[in-house]
Amino acid sequence: MNKLNCYLEENAFVAYLDDISANMVAIENFISTMESVDGAQVCNLYIPSNFYEIRTPDGEPTCQKIFALSADRNTRDALLRLGAIIDKAKTYPDVNNAPLRGLRQLEMRQAGGLISESADKFDWWNDNQMYAICTPSDLKFALRKHYVNELIDEKYFPSFCTHMFDNLYFSHQANTFGSLGVNYITHIKTFINHLSYLNDDVTEHFSIATTNLEKINRAAAFGVEISPESPLTRNNARAMRERYITISDQSICCEWHTKIEPQRGRIHFNAQPNRPKNITSIVGEKVIVGIFATHLLT
Structure with a gap:
Protein backbone atom coordinates (compact mmCIF):
# COMPACT_ATOMS: atom_id res chain seq x y z
CA MET A 1 0.00 0.00 0.00
CA VAL A 148 -5.83 10.23 -6.94
CA ASN A 149 -2.25 11.36 -7.55
CA GLU A 150 -0.80 7.96 -6.67
CA LEU A 151 -3.50 5.99 -8.52
CA ILE A 152 -4.01 3.84 -5.45
CA ASP A 153 -5.05 0.29 -6.32
CA GLU A 154 -8.79 -0.14 -5.88
CA LYS A 155 -8.24 -3.07 -3.51
CA TYR A 156 -7.02 -0.52 -0.95
CA PHE A 157 -10.08 1.70 -1.24
CA PRO A 158 -11.73 0.29 1.91
CA SER A 159 -8.62 1.14 3.94
CA PHE A 160 -8.51 4.72 2.66
CA CYS A 161 -12.28 5.21 2.58
CA THR A 162 -12.77 5.53 6.34
CA HIS A 163 -10.30 8.40 6.54
CA MET A 164 -11.36 10.18 3.34
CA PHE A 165 -15.13 10.07 3.82
CA ASP A 166 -16.16 10.42 7.43
CA ASN A 167 -19.75 11.37 6.59
CA LEU A 168 -20.60 8.45 4.31
CA TYR A 169 -22.14 5.08 5.12
CA PHE A 170 -21.46 2.45 2.44
CA SER A 171 -23.89 -0.43 2.06
CA HIS A 172 -22.71 -3.87 1.00
CA GLN A 173 -24.01 -3.06 -2.51
CA ALA A 174 -21.57 -0.16 -2.82
CA ASN A 175 -18.22 -1.75 -2.12
CA THR A 176 -16.88 -2.81 -5.51
CA PHE A 177 -15.72 -0.26 -8.07
CA GLY A 178 -16.10 -2.83 -10.84
CA SER A 179 -19.88 -2.67 -10.38
CA LEU A 180 -19.83 0.83 -11.87
CA GLY A 181 -18.90 -0.51 -15.28
CA VAL A 182 -16.32 2.20 -16.00
CA ASN A 183 -12.53 2.14 -16.13
CA TYR A 184 -11.07 2.66 -12.66
CA ILE A 185 -7.85 4.44 -13.66
CA THR A 186 -9.59 6.67 -16.18
CA HIS A 187 -12.23 7.76 -13.70
CA ILE A 188 -10.45 7.62 -10.34
CA LYS A 189 -10.49 11.42 -9.97
CA THR A 190 -14.17 11.65 -10.90
CA PHE A 191 -15.00 8.81 -8.52
CA ILE A 192 -13.26 10.52 -5.59
CA ASN A 193 -14.76 13.92 -6.52
CA HIS A 194 -18.28 12.48 -6.52
CA LEU A 195 -17.83 10.82 -3.15
CA SER A 196 -16.24 14.02 -1.81
CA TYR A 197 -19.31 16.00 -2.85
CA LEU A 198 -21.59 13.48 -1.16
CA ASN A 199 -19.46 13.58 1.98
CA ASP A 200 -18.98 17.33 2.25
CA ASP A 201 -21.85 19.14 0.57
CA VAL A 202 -24.92 17.18 -0.48
CA THR A 203 -26.61 17.18 2.94
CA GLU A 204 -26.51 20.96 3.16
CA HIS A 205 -27.64 21.36 -0.44
CA PHE A 206 -30.59 19.01 0.00
CA SER A 207 -31.62 20.77 3.22
CA ILE A 208 -31.82 24.23 1.62
CA ALA A 209 -32.94 23.40 -1.92
CA THR A 210 -36.69 23.65 -2.47
CA THR A 211 -36.83 21.86 -5.83
CA ASN A 212 -35.07 18.95 -7.51
CA LEU A 213 -33.76 21.34 -10.15
CA GLU A 214 -32.10 23.43 -7.46
CA LYS A 215 -30.46 20.32 -6.02
CA ILE A 216 -29.18 19.38 -9.48
CA ASN A 217 -27.85 22.87 -10.14
CA ARG A 218 -26.08 23.11 -6.78
CA ALA A 219 -24.28 19.82 -7.44
CA ALA A 220 -23.42 20.93 -10.98
CA ALA A 221 -21.70 24.00 -9.53
CA PHE A 222 -19.33 21.54 -7.82
CA GLY A 223 -18.74 19.62 -11.04
CA VAL A 224 -21.00 16.70 -10.13
CA GLU A 225 -24.01 15.57 -12.15
CA ILE A 226 -26.82 14.18 -9.99
CA SER A 227 -30.36 13.19 -10.77
CA PRO A 228 -33.46 11.57 -9.29
CA GLU A 229 -35.30 8.96 -11.31
CA SER A 230 -37.63 9.94 -14.14
CA PRO A 231 -41.41 9.62 -13.83
CA LEU A 232 -41.19 6.68 -16.24
CA THR A 233 -38.82 4.80 -13.94
CA ARG A 234 -40.86 5.68 -10.86
CA ASN A 235 -43.89 4.13 -12.46
CA ASN A 236 -41.97 0.90 -13.05
CA ALA A 237 -42.29 -1.07 -9.81
CA ARG A 238 -39.69 -3.62 -10.86
CA ALA A 239 -37.17 -0.89 -11.66
CA MET A 240 -37.79 0.97 -8.40
CA ARG A 241 -37.20 -2.19 -6.38
CA GLU A 242 -33.61 -2.10 -7.62
CA ARG A 243 -33.17 1.30 -5.93
CA TYR A 244 -33.94 -0.05 -2.46
CA ILE A 245 -31.37 -1.40 -0.05
CA THR A 246 -31.82 -2.92 3.39
CA ILE A 247 -30.22 -1.65 6.58
CA SER A 248 -31.13 -3.26 9.90
CA ASP A 249 -34.07 -5.08 8.27
CA GLN A 250 -35.47 -1.76 7.04
CA SER A 251 -35.73 -0.88 3.34
CA ILE A 252 -34.67 2.57 2.18
CA CYS A 253 -34.67 4.06 -1.29
CA CYS A 254 -31.49 5.31 -2.95
CA GLU A 255 -33.13 6.92 -5.96
CA TRP A 256 -30.81 9.90 -6.35
CA HIS A 257 -27.56 9.12 -8.09
CA THR A 258 -24.39 10.70 -9.45
CA LYS A 259 -23.34 10.03 -13.04
CA ILE A 260 -19.71 9.21 -13.78
CA GLU A 261 -20.42 8.77 -17.50
CA PRO A 262 -23.61 9.77 -19.37
CA GLN A 263 -24.77 6.18 -19.81
CA ARG A 264 -22.92 4.26 -17.11
CA GLY A 265 -21.31 4.59 -13.71
CA ARG A 266 -24.03 5.32 -11.16
CA ILE A 267 -23.52 6.02 -7.45
CA HIS A 268 -26.95 5.78 -5.82
CA PHE A 269 -27.35 7.55 -2.50
CA ASN A 270 -29.80 8.75 0.13
CA ALA A 271 -29.24 12.14 1.75
CA GLN A 272 -32.76 12.66 3.08
CA PRO A 273 -33.47 13.58 6.72
CA ASN A 274 -36.10 11.92 8.93
CA ARG A 275 -35.13 8.33 8.25
CA PRO A 276 -36.58 5.36 10.15
CA LYS A 277 -35.17 5.14 13.67
CA ASN A 278 -33.60 1.72 13.23
CA ILE A 279 -31.64 3.01 10.21
CA THR A 280 -30.63 6.20 12.02
CA SER A 281 -29.37 4.10 14.91
CA ILE A 282 -26.92 2.44 12.50
CA VAL A 283 -25.87 5.25 10.15
CA GLY A 284 -26.60 8.35 12.21
CA GLU A 285 -26.84 11.45 10.01
CA LYS A 286 -24.39 10.12 7.42
CA VAL A 287 -25.19 10.12 3.72
CA ILE A 288 -26.00 6.58 2.63
CA VAL A 289 -24.09 5.39 -0.43
CA GLY A 290 -26.39 2.56 -1.32
CA ILE A 291 -25.51 1.14 -4.72
CA PHE A 292 -22.65 1.16 -7.23
CA ALA A 293 -24.08 0.19 -10.62
CA THR A 294 -23.37 0.43 -14.31
CA HIS A 295 -26.98 1.50 -14.88
CA LEU A 296 -30.05 0.15 -13.11
CA LEU A 297 -33.22 -0.89 -14.89
CA THR A 298 -35.37 2.03 -16.08
Missing part, protein backbone atom coordinates in the same frame (compact mmCIF):
# COMPACT_ATOMS: atom_id res chain seq x y z
CA ASN A 2 1.31 3.44 -0.96
CA LYS A 3 0.80 5.31 2.30
CA LEU A 4 0.81 9.08 2.70
CA ASN A 5 4.02 10.15 4.43
CA CYS A 6 3.45 13.12 6.75
CA TYR A 7 6.22 15.24 8.25
CA LEU A 8 5.98 17.37 11.37
CA GLU A 9 7.17 20.96 11.03
CA GLU A 10 8.80 20.59 14.43
CA ASN A 11 10.25 24.10 14.76
CA ALA A 12 6.78 25.64 14.65
CA PHE A 13 5.54 23.22 17.29
CA VAL A 14 8.54 23.47 19.61
CA ALA A 15 8.33 27.29 19.58
CA TYR A 16 4.99 27.10 21.34
CA LEU A 17 6.55 25.35 24.35
CA ASP A 18 8.19 28.59 25.51
CA ASP A 19 4.78 29.81 26.66
CA ILE A 20 2.60 26.76 26.83
CA SER A 21 -0.23 28.45 28.75
CA ALA A 22 -0.68 31.13 26.12
CA ASN A 23 -0.27 28.65 23.28
CA MET A 24 -2.29 25.73 24.62
CA VAL A 25 -4.94 25.91 21.89
CA ALA A 26 -2.27 25.75 19.17
CA ILE A 27 -0.43 22.93 20.97
CA GLU A 28 -3.63 20.91 21.38
CA ASN A 29 -4.35 21.36 17.68
CA PHE A 30 -0.87 20.14 16.73
CA ILE A 31 -1.26 17.10 18.98
CA SER A 32 -4.77 16.29 17.71
CA THR A 33 -3.58 16.56 14.12
CA MET A 34 -0.64 14.22 14.80
CA GLU A 35 -3.01 11.79 16.52
CA SER A 36 -5.27 11.79 13.45
CA VAL A 37 -2.32 11.02 11.18
CA ASP A 38 -0.94 8.40 13.57
CA GLY A 39 -4.37 6.76 13.86
CA ALA A 40 -4.81 6.38 10.11
CA GLN A 41 -3.37 3.09 8.91
CA VAL A 42 -2.90 4.64 5.47
CA CYS A 43 -0.43 7.26 6.77
CA ASN A 44 3.10 7.33 8.15
CA LEU A 45 3.97 10.02 10.70
CA TYR A 46 7.60 11.16 10.64
CA ILE A 47 9.48 13.21 13.23
CA PRO A 48 13.22 13.96 13.69
CA SER A 49 15.16 11.23 15.46
CA ASN A 50 16.42 13.84 17.94
CA PHE A 51 13.08 15.52 18.56
CA TYR A 52 13.64 15.83 22.32
CA GLU A 53 17.03 17.47 21.75
CA ILE A 54 15.67 20.29 19.61
CA ARG A 55 15.99 23.60 21.42
CA THR A 56 13.09 25.94 21.94
CA PRO A 57 13.56 29.63 21.04
CA ASP A 58 14.75 30.37 24.59
CA GLY A 59 17.56 27.82 24.15
CA GLU A 60 16.23 25.04 26.36
CA PRO A 61 16.11 21.47 25.03
CA THR A 62 12.60 20.26 24.30
CA CYS A 63 12.93 17.33 26.69
CA GLN A 64 13.70 19.63 29.63
CA LYS A 65 10.88 21.96 28.72
CA ILE A 66 8.37 19.12 28.55
CA PHE A 67 9.64 17.59 31.80
CA ALA A 68 9.31 20.90 33.63
CA LEU A 69 5.77 21.36 32.36
CA SER A 70 4.59 17.79 32.94
CA ALA A 71 3.89 18.43 36.62
CA ASP A 72 1.28 21.06 35.76
CA ARG A 73 -2.12 19.38 35.74
CA ASN A 74 -3.34 21.89 33.13
CA THR A 75 -0.79 20.69 30.61
CA ARG A 76 0.04 17.16 31.79
CA ASP A 77 -2.59 15.31 29.76
CA ALA A 78 -1.64 17.04 26.52
CA LEU A 79 2.05 16.31 27.07
CA LEU A 80 1.31 12.67 27.85
CA ARG A 81 -0.56 12.43 24.56
CA LEU A 82 2.40 14.04 22.83
CA GLY A 83 4.80 11.54 24.38
CA ALA A 84 2.66 8.63 23.21
CA ILE A 85 2.68 9.93 19.64
CA ILE A 86 6.42 10.61 19.62
CA ASP A 87 7.09 7.08 20.87
CA LYS A 88 5.10 5.55 17.99
CA ALA A 89 6.13 7.86 15.15
CA LYS A 90 8.69 6.92 12.54
CA THR A 91 11.90 8.93 12.54
CA TYR A 92 14.30 10.29 9.98
CA PRO A 93 17.92 11.12 10.78
CA ASP A 94 19.00 14.67 11.42
CA VAL A 95 21.09 16.10 8.57
CA ASN A 96 23.97 18.23 9.88
CA ASN A 97 21.71 19.68 12.56
CA ALA A 98 19.84 21.47 9.79
CA PRO A 99 16.91 23.64 10.94
CA LEU A 100 13.37 23.10 9.67
CA ARG A 101 13.97 19.38 9.43
CA GLY A 102 10.41 18.43 8.55
CA LEU A 103 10.36 21.00 5.79
CA ARG A 104 13.69 19.76 4.49
CA GLN A 105 12.50 16.16 4.38
CA LEU A 106 9.41 17.16 2.39
CA GLU A 107 11.45 19.35 0.04
CA MET A 108 13.88 16.49 -0.67
CA ARG A 109 11.12 13.96 -1.31
CA GLN A 110 8.83 16.35 -3.24
CA ALA A 111 5.73 14.52 -2.03
CA GLY A 112 3.83 14.10 1.22
CA GLY A 113 1.94 15.93 3.93
CA LEU A 114 3.23 18.68 6.18
CA ILE A 115 1.80 18.97 9.69
CA SER A 116 2.09 22.68 10.25
CA GLU A 117 0.42 25.67 11.87
CA SER A 118 -0.47 27.27 8.54
CA ALA A 119 -0.90 26.45 4.88
CA ASP A 120 1.86 28.85 3.82
CA LYS A 121 3.62 27.63 0.69
CA PHE A 122 7.32 27.82 -0.18
CA ASP A 123 9.08 28.43 -3.47
CA TRP A 124 9.78 24.70 -3.75
CA TRP A 125 6.22 23.67 -2.86
CA ASN A 126 4.56 21.28 -5.31
CA ASP A 127 0.83 21.79 -4.86
CA ASN A 128 0.01 18.65 -6.79
CA GLN A 129 2.08 16.34 -4.59
CA MET A 130 2.26 18.17 -1.24
CA TYR A 131 -0.51 18.72 1.26
CA ALA A 132 -0.73 21.10 4.21
CA ILE A 133 -2.33 19.39 7.21
CA CYS A 134 -3.09 22.12 9.75
CA THR A 135 -6.04 20.53 11.55
CA PRO A 136 -7.38 16.98 11.94
CA SER A 137 -10.08 17.70 9.36
CA ASP A 138 -7.43 18.57 6.74
CA LEU A 139 -6.26 14.96 6.65
CA LYS A 140 -9.20 13.74 4.58
CA PHE A 141 -8.50 16.34 1.88
CA ALA A 142 -4.82 15.39 1.78
CA LEU A 143 -5.67 11.70 1.52
CA ARG A 144 -8.10 12.29 -1.34
CA LYS A 145 -5.45 14.11 -3.37
CA HIS A 146 -2.88 11.45 -2.49
CA TYR A 147 -5.27 8.67 -3.52
Whole structure:
Protein backbone atom coordinates (compact mmCIF):
# COMPACT_ATOMS: atom_id res chain seq x y z
CA MET A 1 0.00 0.00 0.00
CA ASN A 2 1.31 3.44 -0.96
CA LYS A 3 0.80 5.31 2.30
CA LEU A 4 0.81 9.08 2.70
CA ASN A 5 4.02 10.15 4.43
CA CYS A 6 3.45 13.12 6.75
CA TYR A 7 6.22 15.24 8.25
CA LEU A 8 5.98 17.37 11.37
CA GLU A 9 7.17 20.96 11.03
CA GLU A 10 8.80 20.59 14.43
CA ASN A 11 10.25 24.10 14.76
CA ALA A 12 6.78 25.64 14.65
CA PHE A 13 5.54 23.22 17.29
CA VAL A 14 8.54 23.47 19.61
CA ALA A 15 8.33 27.29 19.58
CA TYR A 16 4.99 27.10 21.34
CA LEU A 17 6.55 25.35 24.35
CA ASP A 18 8.19 28.59 25.51
CA ASP A 19 4.78 29.81 26.66
CA ILE A 20 2.60 26.76 26.83
CA SER A 21 -0.23 28.45 28.75
CA ALA A 22 -0.68 31.13 26.12
CA ASN A 23 -0.27 28.65 23.28
CA MET A 24 -2.29 25.73 24.62
CA VAL A 25 -4.94 25.91 21.89
CA ALA A 26 -2.27 25.75 19.17
CA ILE A 27 -0.43 22.93 20.97
CA GLU A 28 -3.63 20.91 21.38
CA ASN A 29 -4.35 21.36 17.68
CA PHE A 30 -0.87 20.14 16.73
CA ILE A 31 -1.26 17.10 18.98
CA SER A 32 -4.77 16.29 17.71
CA THR A 33 -3.58 16.56 14.12
CA MET A 34 -0.64 14.22 14.80
CA GLU A 35 -3.01 11.79 16.52
CA SER A 36 -5.27 11.79 13.45
CA VAL A 37 -2.32 11.02 11.18
CA ASP A 38 -0.94 8.40 13.57
CA GLY A 39 -4.37 6.76 13.86
CA ALA A 40 -4.81 6.38 10.11
CA GLN A 41 -3.37 3.09 8.91
CA VAL A 42 -2.90 4.64 5.47
CA CYS A 43 -0.43 7.26 6.77
CA ASN A 44 3.10 7.33 8.15
CA LEU A 45 3.97 10.02 10.70
CA TYR A 46 7.60 11.16 10.64
CA ILE A 47 9.48 13.21 13.23
CA PRO A 48 13.22 13.96 13.69
CA SER A 49 15.16 11.23 15.46
CA ASN A 50 16.42 13.84 17.94
CA PHE A 51 13.08 15.52 18.56
CA TYR A 52 13.64 15.83 22.32
CA GLU A 53 17.03 17.47 21.75
CA ILE A 54 15.67 20.29 19.61
CA ARG A 55 15.99 23.60 21.42
CA THR A 56 13.09 25.94 21.94
CA PRO A 57 13.56 29.63 21.04
CA ASP A 58 14.75 30.37 24.59
CA GLY A 59 17.56 27.82 24.15
CA GLU A 60 16.23 25.04 26.36
CA PRO A 61 16.11 21.47 25.03
CA THR A 62 12.60 20.26 24.30
CA CYS A 63 12.93 17.33 26.69
CA GLN A 64 13.70 19.63 29.63
CA LYS A 65 10.88 21.96 28.72
CA ILE A 66 8.37 19.12 28.55
CA PHE A 67 9.64 17.59 31.80
CA ALA A 68 9.31 20.90 33.63
CA LEU A 69 5.77 21.36 32.36
CA SER A 70 4.59 17.79 32.94
CA ALA A 71 3.89 18.43 36.62
CA ASP A 72 1.28 21.06 35.76
CA ARG A 73 -2.12 19.38 35.74
CA ASN A 74 -3.34 21.89 33.13
CA THR A 75 -0.79 20.69 30.61
CA ARG A 76 0.04 17.16 31.79
CA ASP A 77 -2.59 15.31 29.76
CA ALA A 78 -1.64 17.04 26.52
CA LEU A 79 2.05 16.31 27.07
CA LEU A 80 1.31 12.67 27.85
CA ARG A 81 -0.56 12.43 24.56
CA LEU A 82 2.40 14.04 22.83
CA GLY A 83 4.80 11.54 24.38
CA ALA A 84 2.66 8.63 23.21
CA ILE A 85 2.68 9.93 19.64
CA ILE A 86 6.42 10.61 19.62
CA ASP A 87 7.09 7.08 20.87
CA LYS A 88 5.10 5.55 17.99
CA ALA A 89 6.13 7.86 15.15
CA LYS A 90 8.69 6.92 12.54
CA THR A 91 11.90 8.93 12.54
CA TYR A 92 14.30 10.29 9.98
CA PRO A 93 17.92 11.12 10.78
CA ASP A 94 19.00 14.67 11.42
CA VAL A 95 21.09 16.10 8.57
CA ASN A 96 23.97 18.23 9.88
CA ASN A 97 21.71 19.68 12.56
CA ALA A 98 19.84 21.47 9.79
CA PRO A 99 16.91 23.64 10.94
CA LEU A 100 13.37 23.10 9.67
CA ARG A 101 13.97 19.38 9.43
CA GLY A 102 10.41 18.43 8.55
CA LEU A 103 10.36 21.00 5.79
CA ARG A 104 13.69 19.76 4.49
CA GLN A 105 12.50 16.16 4.38
CA LEU A 106 9.41 17.16 2.39
CA GLU A 107 11.45 19.35 0.04
CA MET A 108 13.88 16.49 -0.67
CA ARG A 109 11.12 13.96 -1.31
CA GLN A 110 8.83 16.35 -3.24
CA ALA A 111 5.73 14.52 -2.03
CA GLY A 112 3.83 14.10 1.22
CA GLY A 113 1.94 15.93 3.93
CA LEU A 114 3.23 18.68 6.18
CA ILE A 115 1.80 18.97 9.69
CA SER A 116 2.09 22.68 10.25
CA GLU A 117 0.42 25.67 11.87
CA SER A 118 -0.47 27.27 8.54
CA ALA A 119 -0.90 26.45 4.88
CA ASP A 120 1.86 28.85 3.82
CA LYS A 121 3.62 27.63 0.69
CA PHE A 122 7.32 27.82 -0.18
CA ASP A 123 9.08 28.43 -3.47
CA TRP A 124 9.78 24.70 -3.75
CA TRP A 125 6.22 23.67 -2.86
CA ASN A 126 4.56 21.28 -5.31
CA ASP A 127 0.83 21.79 -4.86
CA ASN A 128 0.01 18.65 -6.79
CA GLN A 129 2.08 16.34 -4.59
CA MET A 130 2.26 18.17 -1.24
CA TYR A 131 -0.51 18.72 1.26
CA ALA A 132 -0.73 21.10 4.21
CA ILE A 133 -2.33 19.39 7.21
CA CYS A 134 -3.09 22.12 9.75
CA THR A 135 -6.04 20.53 11.55
CA PRO A 136 -7.38 16.98 11.94
CA SER A 137 -10.08 17.70 9.36
CA ASP A 138 -7.43 18.57 6.74
CA LEU A 139 -6.26 14.96 6.65
CA LYS A 140 -9.20 13.74 4.58
CA PHE A 141 -8.50 16.34 1.88
CA ALA A 142 -4.82 15.39 1.78
CA LEU A 143 -5.67 11.70 1.52
CA ARG A 144 -8.10 12.29 -1.34
CA LYS A 145 -5.45 14.11 -3.37
CA HIS A 146 -2.88 11.45 -2.49
CA TYR A 147 -5.27 8.67 -3.52
CA VAL A 148 -5.83 10.23 -6.94
CA ASN A 149 -2.25 11.36 -7.55
CA GLU A 150 -0.80 7.96 -6.67
CA LEU A 151 -3.50 5.99 -8.52
CA ILE A 152 -4.01 3.84 -5.45
CA ASP A 153 -5.05 0.29 -6.32
CA GLU A 154 -8.79 -0.14 -5.88
CA LYS A 155 -8.24 -3.07 -3.51
CA TYR A 156 -7.02 -0.52 -0.95
CA PHE A 157 -10.08 1.70 -1.24
CA PRO A 158 -11.73 0.29 1.91
CA SER A 159 -8.62 1.14 3.94
CA PHE A 160 -8.51 4.72 2.66
CA CYS A 161 -12.28 5.21 2.58
CA THR A 162 -12.77 5.53 6.34
CA HIS A 163 -10.30 8.40 6.54
CA MET A 164 -11.36 10.18 3.34
CA PHE A 165 -15.13 10.07 3.82
CA ASP A 166 -16.16 10.42 7.43
CA ASN A 167 -19.75 11.37 6.59
CA LEU A 168 -20.60 8.45 4.31
CA TYR A 169 -22.14 5.08 5.12
CA PHE A 170 -21.46 2.45 2.44
CA SER A 171 -23.89 -0.43 2.06
CA HIS A 172 -22.71 -3.87 1.00
CA GLN A 173 -24.01 -3.06 -2.51
CA ALA A 174 -21.57 -0.16 -2.82
CA ASN A 175 -18.22 -1.75 -2.12
CA THR A 176 -16.88 -2.81 -5.51
CA PHE A 177 -15.72 -0.26 -8.07
CA GLY A 178 -16.10 -2.83 -10.84
CA SER A 179 -19.88 -2.67 -10.38
CA LEU A 180 -19.83 0.83 -11.87
CA GLY A 181 -18.90 -0.51 -15.28
CA VAL A 182 -16.32 2.20 -16.00
CA ASN A 183 -12.53 2.14 -16.13
CA TYR A 184 -11.07 2.66 -12.66
CA ILE A 185 -7.85 4.44 -13.66
CA THR A 186 -9.59 6.67 -16.18
CA HIS A 187 -12.23 7.76 -13.70
CA ILE A 188 -10.45 7.62 -10.34
CA LYS A 189 -10.49 11.42 -9.97
CA THR A 190 -14.17 11.65 -10.90
CA PHE A 191 -15.00 8.81 -8.52
CA ILE A 192 -13.26 10.52 -5.59
CA ASN A 193 -14.76 13.92 -6.52
CA HIS A 194 -18.28 12.48 -6.52
CA LEU A 195 -17.83 10.82 -3.15
CA SER A 196 -16.24 14.02 -1.81
CA TYR A 197 -19.31 16.00 -2.85
CA LEU A 198 -21.59 13.48 -1.16
CA ASN A 199 -19.46 13.58 1.98
CA ASP A 200 -18.98 17.33 2.25
CA ASP A 201 -21.85 19.14 0.57
CA VAL A 202 -24.92 17.18 -0.48
CA THR A 203 -26.61 17.18 2.94
CA GLU A 204 -26.51 20.96 3.16
CA HIS A 205 -27.64 21.36 -0.44
CA PHE A 206 -30.59 19.01 0.00
CA SER A 207 -31.62 20.77 3.22
CA ILE A 208 -31.82 24.23 1.62
CA ALA A 209 -32.94 23.40 -1.92
CA THR A 210 -36.69 23.65 -2.47
CA THR A 211 -36.83 21.86 -5.83
CA ASN A 212 -35.07 18.95 -7.51
CA LEU A 213 -33.76 21.34 -10.15
CA GLU A 214 -32.10 23.43 -7.46
CA LYS A 215 -30.46 20.32 -6.02
CA ILE A 216 -29.18 19.38 -9.48
CA ASN A 217 -27.85 22.87 -10.14
CA ARG A 218 -26.08 23.11 -6.78
CA ALA A 219 -24.28 19.82 -7.44
CA ALA A 220 -23.42 20.93 -10.98
CA ALA A 221 -21.70 24.00 -9.53
CA PHE A 222 -19.33 21.54 -7.82
CA GLY A 223 -18.74 19.62 -11.04
CA VAL A 224 -21.00 16.70 -10.13
CA GLU A 225 -24.01 15.57 -12.15
CA ILE A 226 -26.82 14.18 -9.99
CA SER A 227 -30.36 13.19 -10.77
CA PRO A 228 -33.46 11.57 -9.29
CA GLU A 229 -35.30 8.96 -11.31
CA SER A 230 -37.63 9.94 -14.14
CA PRO A 231 -41.41 9.62 -13.83
CA LEU A 232 -41.19 6.68 -16.24
CA THR A 233 -38.82 4.80 -13.94
CA ARG A 234 -40.86 5.68 -10.86
CA ASN A 235 -43.89 4.13 -12.46
CA ASN A 236 -41.97 0.90 -13.05
CA ALA A 237 -42.29 -1.07 -9.81
CA ARG A 238 -39.69 -3.62 -10.86
CA ALA A 239 -37.17 -0.89 -11.66
CA MET A 240 -37.79 0.97 -8.40
CA ARG A 241 -37.20 -2.19 -6.38
CA GLU A 242 -33.61 -2.10 -7.62
CA ARG A 243 -33.17 1.30 -5.93
CA TYR A 244 -33.94 -0.05 -2.46
CA ILE A 245 -31.37 -1.40 -0.05
CA THR A 246 -31.82 -2.92 3.39
CA ILE A 247 -30.22 -1.65 6.58
CA SER A 248 -31.13 -3.26 9.90
CA ASP A 249 -34.07 -5.08 8.27
CA GLN A 250 -35.47 -1.76 7.04
CA SER A 251 -35.73 -0.88 3.34
CA ILE A 252 -34.67 2.57 2.18
CA CYS A 253 -34.67 4.06 -1.29
CA CYS A 254 -31.49 5.31 -2.95
CA GLU A 255 -33.13 6.92 -5.96
CA TRP A 256 -30.81 9.90 -6.35
CA HIS A 257 -27.56 9.12 -8.09
CA THR A 258 -24.39 10.70 -9.45
CA LYS A 259 -23.34 10.03 -13.04
CA ILE A 260 -19.71 9.21 -13.78
CA GLU A 261 -20.42 8.77 -17.50
CA PRO A 262 -23.61 9.77 -19.37
CA GLN A 263 -24.77 6.18 -19.81
CA ARG A 264 -22.92 4.26 -17.11
CA GLY A 265 -21.31 4.59 -13.71
CA ARG A 266 -24.03 5.32 -11.16
CA ILE A 267 -23.52 6.02 -7.45
CA HIS A 268 -26.95 5.78 -5.82
CA PHE A 269 -27.35 7.55 -2.50
CA ASN A 270 -29.80 8.75 0.13
CA ALA A 271 -29.24 12.14 1.75
CA GLN A 272 -32.76 12.66 3.08
CA PRO A 273 -33.47 13.58 6.72
CA ASN A 274 -36.10 11.92 8.93
CA ARG A 275 -35.13 8.33 8.25
CA PRO A 276 -36.58 5.36 10.15
CA LYS A 277 -35.17 5.14 13.67
CA ASN A 278 -33.60 1.72 13.23
CA ILE A 279 -31.64 3.01 10.21
CA THR A 280 -30.63 6.20 12.02
CA SER A 281 -29.37 4.10 14.91
CA ILE A 282 -26.92 2.44 12.50
CA VAL A 283 -25.87 5.25 10.15
CA GLY A 284 -26.60 8.35 12.21
CA GLU A 285 -26.84 11.45 10.01
CA LYS A 286 -24.39 10.12 7.42
CA VAL A 287 -25.19 10.12 3.72
CA ILE A 288 -26.00 6.58 2.63
CA VAL A 289 -24.09 5.39 -0.43
CA GLY A 290 -26.39 2.56 -1.32
CA ILE A 291 -25.51 1.14 -4.72
CA PHE A 292 -22.65 1.16 -7.23
CA ALA A 293 -24.08 0.19 -10.62
CA THR A 294 -23.37 0.43 -14.31
CA HIS A 295 -26.98 1.50 -14.88
CA LEU A 296 -30.05 0.15 -13.11
CA LEU A 297 -33.22 -0.89 -14.89
CA THR A 298 -35.37 2.03 -16.08
